[in-house]
Amino acid sequence: MLPSINPQIRPDGRQSQTAAAIQKGVCRHLRAAGFATLTEFTLASGRRVDVIGLSPSGQIWIVEIKSSLEDFRADLKWPEYRDFCDRLYFAITTDLAPEIMPAEAGLIVADAWGAEVQRDPAEHLLHASRRKAMTLSFARSAALRLHGLYDPEMM
Template sequence: MTAVDVARGVSRLLLRHDYVALCEVPLGNGRRADLMAVDARGRIIIVEIKCSRADLLGDGKWRDYLDYCDRFFWAVPQGFDLSPFETEAFSPDFAGLIVADRYDAAIAREAAETSVPAPRRKAATLDFARRAARRLLGLTDPECESLG
């Protein structure tokens, strides 16, 4: 299973919870979230997708996402060894866990809720909306990228 499959399943789960997700969203600190989702109230979820144990254990950047979301989740494919998520290194106190396939996903552990500061939330939400609109425009008019 690939990260694209996991992203699809997680996006479906989030949509059922009134969150709309985008893949590969750059953040203000130079990092790129695998998935970022926003709900109608402006709450932000970031999901970091891991498809291999080596990728998970080598990830030292995930804490850089925490200042840009109200909730943070790991997402892994079905059959993934979940034991690393029980260690302090991957903070079960606040990081949630989602298990997914390409058709659906389930929350294995809820994420703690924090609050993104209002100015950062506004900037992230506007960037999210503009990025989504640009991607949609690119589908209907592939030449538009050369105009902007």
């Protein structure tokens, strides 16, 4: 008889406690809406997004987490994410002023228990070839992460 495997996912430790709470709430919200999510997902450009979601219909959303005003001011890379998703959102806590977030992106307010979309962005549909590449990359990343839980020596 094979031994029971009970993989444990550990926080990656890259985020502050606030950012980790926002991430958890955003992922819970998207999952409840039917999305599959991945965190710390690397795009073909080499940039890493905080959360990427894949809807049942194939829509791709990217959510950039901002845990403080300083975090937002230091981030100059977020406009590059636009080319890799159908919708781009910022996710913030209730402590951050929503009016500082760019109007061209959507807005989500989140905590560790959930999230609420405050503003949807204009939809900017991906080209079919980019959508296919992103969907395949999402699937491979998810499968490799799952395998890594069961066989950590392969990571």
